[in-house]
Amino acid sequence: MSDVPENAAEHxxxxxxxxxxxxxxxAGCPNQTICASGAPKGPDPGVALVQERLENVKHKILVLSGxxxxxxxxxxxxxxxxLAKDPNKNIGVVDLDICGPSIPRMMGVLNESVHSxxxxxxxxFVNDNLSVMSVGFMLESPDDxxxxxxxxxxxxIRQFLSEVDxxxxxxxxxxxxxxxxxxxxxxxxxxKDANLTGAVVVTTPQEVALLDVRKEIDFCRKTGIKVLxxxxxxxxxxCPKCTKPTDMFPANSGGAEKMADELxxxxxxxxxxxxxxxxxxxxxxxxxxxxxxxxTAKVLDAVIKALxxxxxxxxxxxxxx
Amino acid sequence: xxxxxKHIILILSGxxxxxxxxxxxxxxxxxxxxxxxxxxxxxxxxxxxxxxxxxLENKEILQCPEGWVPVYTDAEQKLAVMSMGFxxxxxxxxxxxxxxxxxxxxxQFVNNxxxxxxxxxxxxxxxxxxxxxxxxxxxxxxxxxxxxLIVTTPQxxxxxxxxxEVTFCKKTGIPILGIVENMSGFVCPHCTECTxxxxxGGGKSLADTAxxxxxxxxxxxxxLGQCSQxxxxxxxxxxxxxxxxxxxxxxxxxxxxx
Numbered sequence: 227m228s229d230v231p232e233n234a235a236e237h238x239x240x241x242x243x244x245x246x247x248x249x250x251x252x253a254g255c256p257n258q259t260i261c262a263s264g265a266p267k268g269p270d271p272g273v274a275l276v277q278e279r280l281e282n283v284k285h286k287i288l289v290l291s292g293x294x295x296x297x298x299x300x301x302x303x304x305x306x307x308x309l310a311k312d313p314n315k316n317i318g319v320v321d322l323d324i325c326g327p328s329i330p331r332m333m334g335v336l337n338e339s340v341h342s343x344x345x346x347x348x349x350x351f352v353n354d355n356l357s358v359m360s361v362g363f364m365l366e367s368p369d370d371x372x373x374x375x376x377x378x379x380x381x382x383i384r385q386f387l388s389e390v391d392x393x394x395x396x397x398x399x400x401x402x403x404x405x406x407x408x409x410x411x412x413x414x415x416x417x418k419d420a421n422l423t424g425a426v427v428v429t430t431p432q433e434v435a436l437l438d439v440r441k442e443i444d445f446c447r448k449t450g451i452k453v454l455x456x457x458x459x460x461x462x463x464x465c466p467k468c469t470k471p472t473d474m475f476p477a478n479s480g481g482a483e484k485m486a487d488e489l490x491x492x493x494x495x496x497x498x499x500x501x502x503x504x505x506x507x508x509x510x511x512x513x514x515x516x517x518x519x520x521x522t523a524k525v526l527d528a529v530i531k532a533l534x535x536x537x538x539x540x541x542x543x544x545x546x547x
Numbered sequence: 548x549x550x551x552x553k554h555i556i557l558i559l560s561g562x563x564x565x566x567x568x569x570x571x572x573x574x575x576x577x578x579x580x581x582x583x584x585x586x587x588x589x590x591x592x593x594x595x596x597x598x599x600x601x602x603l604e605n606k607e608i609l610q611c612p613e614g615w616v617p618v619y620t621d622a623e624q625k626l627a628v629m630s631m632g633f634x635x636x637x638x639x640x641x642x643x644x645x646x647x648x649x650x651x652x653x654x655q656f657v658n659n660x661x662x663x664x665x666x667x668x669x670x671x672x673x674x675x676x677x678x679x680x681x682x683x684x685x686x687x688x689x690x691x692x693x694x695x696l697i698v699t700t701p702q703x704x705x706x707x708x709x710x711x712e713v714t715f716c717k718k719t720g721i722p723i724l725g726i727v728e729n730m731s732g733f734v735c736p737h738c739t740e741c742t743x744x745x746x747x748g749g750g751k752s753l754a755d756t757a758x759x760x761x762x763x764x765x766x767x768x769x770x771l772g773q774c775s776q777x778x779x780x781x782x783x784x785x786x787x788x789x790x791x792x793x794x795x796x797x798x799x800x801x802x803x804x805x
Contacts, residue, residue: 237647237650239647243647245647251647292593292594293564293594294564294565294673295562295565324677325561325676325711326561326707326708326711328707331704332704368710369710369711369713370714371676371714371715371718373676373718374677375650375677375678376647379677403563403675404674405593405673406641406642406644407593407643407644407645407678408645408677408678411643432772432776433776434568434596434775435564437638438594441594441639441640444639444640445641448641448643449643463733463742465735465738465740465742466740466742467735467740467742468735468737468740470738472733472736473769474733474744474769476772478773499744501743501744501745504704504744504745504746508704508746509703
């Protein structure tokens with residue numbers, strides 16, 4: 227049940243909001259008196275529902291950026307597929323980008339629909355140990371636009387976090403849209419008692435991206451999210467013909483590693499701009515299947531290792547050492 | 548406050564990182580250089596890129612009795628800019644606002660800025676189809692808006708979001724002036740091999756399917772980002788380059804359409 231009642235006025239700020247009953251949008255709403263009464267609001271029941279639902283999820287990791295188009299969904303997909311290479315690990319991905327859901331396409335499960343049972347919504351399985359949830363599965367046509375204001379998006383996010391029957395997961399990756407707004411605040415709000423492991427922040431090297439990413443790291447600090455590390459994407463392009471490198475998005479202010487250093491957050495690695503990754507994402511295939519020796523695969527392995535280390539996860543390799 | 552504005556153009560996408568702000572600033576600079584009086588309104592509250600791109604980062608907005616005075620890039624006041632970036636005390640500060648608060652700010656940006664007489668007002672938007680977009684459409688209902696320029700990159704993942712933006716335009720009654728495909732192919736400076744880094748053809752295909760004009764393809768050029776980040780018009784700084792020729796083509800078609 228969302229925090230915007232069925233009979234609410236348009237632009238309802240949400241019953242849990244500080245301006246509930248007092249915003250201009252509240253004029254004429256049948257609930258206005260109750261909301262404005264200042265009667266103590268109980269804790270949002272959604273928080274407890276999410277905590278209960280995600281009890282068997284060991285690590286919950288937000289994938290953030292602030293900047294659009296840097297590869298959040300791509301990196302989420304690469305990380306998920308990379309983590310799922312271990313058949314003993316169960317991985318889930320929830321796509322919190324309500325307006326522009328990319329995960330179904332990237333995971334190759336575009337035309338699936340969500341089924342629900344007494345246990346909740348069933349996530350869509352990409353393979354035996356990798357499952358995903360996205361609003362993309364609920365749209366009848368790829369042209370359907372989700373033209374929703376914040377409160378309605380928040381309701382969907384609450385449902386994604388409290389109603390999906392994930393079962394036991396080792397990792398739940400939460401892909402987000404760009405920005406520091408409703409989706410991000412709702413994710414943090416609903417996960418606050420659910421032991422959120424932290425956030426991975428994705429950027430490209432150039433200052434116009436870092437400008438937004440610093441704000442995202444500021445958002446993490448303000449909301450108490452641990453920044454597990456920064457991943458730089460689209461760093462260098464290697465020409466497939468002459469193999470010479472070009473910096474497509476030049477690091478005109480020192481790039482992500484320098485920014486991570488200044489903001490005292492871990493730097494997890496730098497992925498190249500590899501057209502094969504984009505092609506694989508468009509086609510819903512794994513970019514790692516073809517070539518485990520590609521620069522992308524090698525960097526990704528290192529990034530995953532660094533991430534597991536920051537999460538305090540001991541791997542089989544570590545145990546052998 | 549928009550009474551003196553002759554043409555309003557929204558720059559939309561649906562997808563993030565396709566070059567909306569780059570296209571907005573390059574379009575604004577080009578129109579200014581052609582002698583028009585231009586306004587550029589940046590309604591991306593969480594990630595306002597325009598002040599940085601136009602080298603206006605430490606400027607402040609002044610108040611006048613009628614409202615806010617925009618920041619001018621030049622002494623002749625040919626290009627006026629308004630952005631959340633001018634209101635933030637520090638460039639690293641996040642704007643952590645839910646929808647209703649964003650709505651209130653955008654209403655102010657649309658209704659309370661003293662633009663004066665403008666030939667063109669360009670409105671740069673964040674990705675998506677949410678509060679910012681709904682609010683700006685509602686507030687533009689009483690003024691004549693020429694329409695939207697939709698920016699995309701070629702790949703399917705981008706087109707998937709952009710088709711939703713096309714639906715948004717159709718549902719809200721905003722004319723689509725055309726689609727621009729950005730980051731369309733990269734010619735290696737070392738060997739001139741062209742690689743379709745982000746696939747190819749998606750923008751043209753979408754324009755055909757949606758029955759809207761295709762205004763052109765802009766190739767990937769690291770120098771375009773660099774001159775954009777210096778507040779320079781690529782039509783001057785990168786004259787005769789494929790990117791500059793493409794952008795000129797887009798602008799010509801856009802103005803011919805008007």
